[in-house]
Amino acid sequence: MDAILLQILNGLDKGGAYALIALGLTIIFGTLGVVNFAHGALFMLGAFCAVAFKALLTMQKISIDPTQMTAWGTPMEIRVPYVEAWFGDFGATLLDYSVPLSILIAIPVMLLLGIVMERGLIRFFYRRPHADQILVTFGLAIVLQEIIRSFFGANPIPLPAPEAAMGMIDFGAALGFDAGSVVYPAWRLLYFLFSLAIVGAVLAFLQFTSFGMVVRAGMADRETVGLLGIDIDRRFTIVFGLAAVVAGLAGVMYTPILSPDYHMGMDFLVLSFVVVVVGGMGSLSGAVVAGFTLGILQSFASMNEVKAIFPGIDQIIIYLIAVGILLVRPRGLMGRKGVMEH
Amino acid sequence: MSDFKISRRGILRGTAMVGAGLAMPTILTRRAWAAGYVNEPTGGTVTLGFNVPQTGAYAEEGADELRAYQLAVEHLNGEGDGGMLGTFSSKALKGNGINGKKVQFVTGDTQTKSDAARASAKRMIEKDGAVMITGGSSSGVAVAVQGLCQDAGVIFMAGLTHSNDTTGKDKRANGFRHFFNTEMTGAALGPVLKNAYGTDRKAYHLTADYTWGWSQEDSIKKYTESMGWETVAAVRTPLGAGDFSQYITPVLNSGADVLVLNHYGRDMVNSLTQAVQFGLKDKQVNGKEFAIVVPLYSRLMAQGAGDAVKGILGSTNWHWSLQDEGSQAFVKSFGQKYGFPPSQAAHTCYVQTLLYADACQRAGTFMPSEVGKALEGFDFDGLGNGPTLYRAADHQCFKDVLVVRGKENPTSKFDLLEVVEVTPRAQIEYDPAMLGGELGPYNNGA
Incomplete structure (x- = not known):
């Protein structure tokens, strides 16, 4: 039981x-009709906002110490981070909380990136076939990746969670199990709560604001909204930026994981x-439900007891479920009629 | 008397026969010595092919390998400070190229994919005229390229490849490996683990699901089980899984008190970081402190894992902090050229280039069979690992193995591992028949 939990x-x-x-993928697909293969790259760019922010915070004053030598015979460089030198303990706290703080940087950066991407490239592909959209966005993803590689290298860059969120939370005691039998890293739980909050905020924004109402109307019937004199293109550009922010924030908070x-x-x-296909193309709640469901099923499939019966199931479970769902419900779990069907 | 008519056709036929007869000895002798091997260098230069991952998960390691190769070429051509040429026990190389020919090189991108690596090696052999191929950062790639080089008739000097299979069941006459293997890791690490954690332990393996991972798991199991450890579970994980947490959570309540991560590269960085995240480093199980073991370490990867490597035991082929003359000469050349110390991948690639060049020089030719014979049974020193033997039976180098631990208080971002023990060569030697395979005959290509 504790293993299942x-x-x-x-x-x-x-x-x-x-x-x-x-x-984010569903929002972009639902509003702009674009299959965005660069969305993973936006997630990665968000993560690198956190890396860049940490790099800024740890910018070091480099001085040469001629009395000490490196193993290869050049004078040793002495490095002191400016932030710690200037702000002392406050500087150290800033460094400790660099990952959650980089959200403040990531929001404007990702919004801007999203808008530039949409205005500069994606909009020219609205009326092109989906194959063209996939090719151009996939190409864009590769370009973005290589830009990041040229700046930050190919090695993974460690970004620890704040000290306060590094520990484990003991669920066992709270749920009546033996103490210590169900412990889970605090940051991962925080990530789950964070993702719920973002999902809630996005859905509320689309549901309860007039901007959201227009966007939803545009998703249902773009032409009619245009005929009403509303500049739907401008709003869709902002929606693209919003989707980029969501992917970026998901990336920022995922860096300690x-x-x-x-x-x-x-x-x-x-x-x-x-996940989008299983949830149903164009269905926001479908994407969310499918995301969590597939995550949990993937975890179950990795249990030794399951792998003993079906070896290798952990590597194909997601695709098996996708096949099963599409056979039974061709539009996905919560797919709408008419999306991707013309 | 018979009629003897001279016809035009008869004269033509006769001339052709006489011509072919006269030319025959020349054709035979030319085939016998001149066209004896593929890509024989005819001008003043010789071309080597450096096949390294320039993109993909091992790109950083590939970049370091390429730096080492460029440095080796400089030293072979008499440029720079000569690096380990000055400390190498063989003095055949004079800094004037190989066999009097200036060394030049071409590069290929393996992408750490077997098919891409084979395609780039093929291109370097067929289009660029490379007489030797070297490099790689994965055993899957090394085995694939080694097979291609055998068929094409060129020498393959393996880069970073740690699976037993490279010089075991998949060994080939044209292939040579300087890097150590998982059998040696097991033999070196076993006694150190016994001293550190005792004989009553329960181990849980997470293993990368490909040739190297299986080989590593088998070797560690063999040595730990023989000293009394029990293997609780050995779980295969997909290569490049990213998030390993779903494989780590079952470890928590499995009763295991040791986690062995048979992962390398990005997988190692992620699985180790996540294992530490799940509190395994500070956990108490069966009344003992939980231990994590990373059998194959790399300083480049340790950088990626950050603080997670502290106190974790593993093995490595070479480390820049070694104080022998050869290592210091190499670290000095590399550090002065690039501003940071070389990785173990860079070291093995540099050494392989020097060893190949030296063998060609001693053989007086680039012909694979002759170069191979010069390498077989070759005893040398001064290249950073102490006295080393290139064993003739399997084309595997035998030398001391380093057992290392993640440093608790690193003084710089490169100073992440400390050498715990230098396991002597005698302790890691094994019978070549143990790993199976056949070298087969050399292939000179032509």
């Missing part, structure tokens, strides 16, 4: 990332597309 918790934090990326490297977006991209 642990895998559920594990599926929830994994599912949180899937749900956030899939949510997975040390970011330039390729991390691709790892999530394919899975997120499966």
Whole structure:
């Protein structure tokens, strides 16, 4: 039982990332009709906002100490981070909380990136076939990846969670199990709660604001909204920016879980597309439900007891479920009629 | 008397026969010595092919390998400070290229994919005229490229490849490996683990699901089980899984008190970081402190894992902090050129280039069979690992193995591992028949 509970918790934090990326993908697909293969790259760029922020905070004053030599015979460089030198303890706290603080940087950066991407490239592909859209966005993802690699290298870059969130939370005691039998890293739980908050905020924004109402109307019937004199294109540009912010924030907060490297977006991209398809193309709540469900099922499939019966099931479970769902419900779990059907 | 008519056709036929007869000895002798091997260098230069991952998960390691190769070429051509040429026990190389020919090189991108690596090696052999291929950062790639080089008739000097299979069941006459293997890691690490954690332990393996991972798991199991450890579970994980947490959560309540991570590269960085995140480093199980073991370490990867490597035991082929003359000469050349110390991948690639060049020089030719014979049974020193033997039976180098631990208080971002023990060569030697495979005959290509 404790093992099952642990895998559920594990599926929830994994599912949180899937749900956030899939949510952005669905928003873009639902509004702009674009299949965005660069969405994984946006997740990666978000993670690198945290890396860049940490790099800024740890900018070091370099001085040469001629009395000490390196192993290869050059004078030793002495490095002191400016932030710690200037602000002392406050500087150290800033460094400790660099990951959550980089959200403040990531929001404007990702919004701007999203808008530039949409205005500069994506909008020219609205009326082109989906194959063209996939090719251009996939190409864009590779370009973004290589830019990041040229700046930050190919190695993963460790970004620890704040000291306060590094520990483990003991669920066992709270739920009546033996103390210490169900412990889970605090940051991963935080990530799950964070993803719920973002999903809630995005859905509320689309549901309860007039901007959201227009966007939803545009998703249902773009032409009619245009005929009413509303500049739907401008709003859709902002929606693209919003989706980029969601993917970016998912990336920022994921950095203590997975040390970011330039390729991390691709790892999530394919899975997120499966999540979107299983949830139903164009369905926001479908993407969220499918994200968490597939995360949990993937965790269960990795249990030794399951792998003993079906060896290798952990590597194909997501695709098996996708096949099963599409056979039974061709539009996905919560797919709408008419989306991708013309 | 018979009629003897001279016809035009008869004259033509006769001339052709006489011509072919006269030319025959020349054709035979030319085939016998001149066209004896593929890509024989005819001008003043010789071309080597450096096949390293320039993109993909091992790109950083590939970049370091390429730096080492460029440095080796400089030293072979008499440029720079000469690096380990000055400390190498063989003095055949004079800094004037190989066999009097200036060394030049071409590069290929393996992408850490077997098919891409084979394609780039093929291109370097067929289009660029490379007489030797070297490099790689994965055993899957090394085995694939080694097979291609055997068929094409060029020498393959393996880069970073740690699976037993490279010089075991998949060994080939044209292939040579300087890097150590998982059998040696097991033999070196076993006694150190016994001293550190005792004989009553329960181990849980997470293993990368490909040739190297299986080989590593088998070797560690063999040595730990023989000293009394029990293997609780050995779970295969997909290569490049990213998030390993779903494989780590079952470890928590499995009763295991040791986690062995048979992962390398990005997988190692992620699985180790996540294992530490799940509190395994500070956990108490069965009344003992939980231990994590990373059998194959790399300083480049340790950088990626950050603080997570502190106190974790593993093994490595070479480390820049070694104080022998050869290592210091190499670290000095590399550090002065690039501003940071070389990785173990860079070291093995540099050494392999020097060893190949030296063998060609001693053989007086680039012909694979002759170069191979010069390498077989070659005893040398001064290249950073102490006295080393290139064993003839399997083309595997035998030398001391380093057992290292993640440093608790690193003084710089490169100073992450400390050498715990130098396991002597005698302790890690094994019978070549143990790993199976056949070298087969050399292939000179032509």
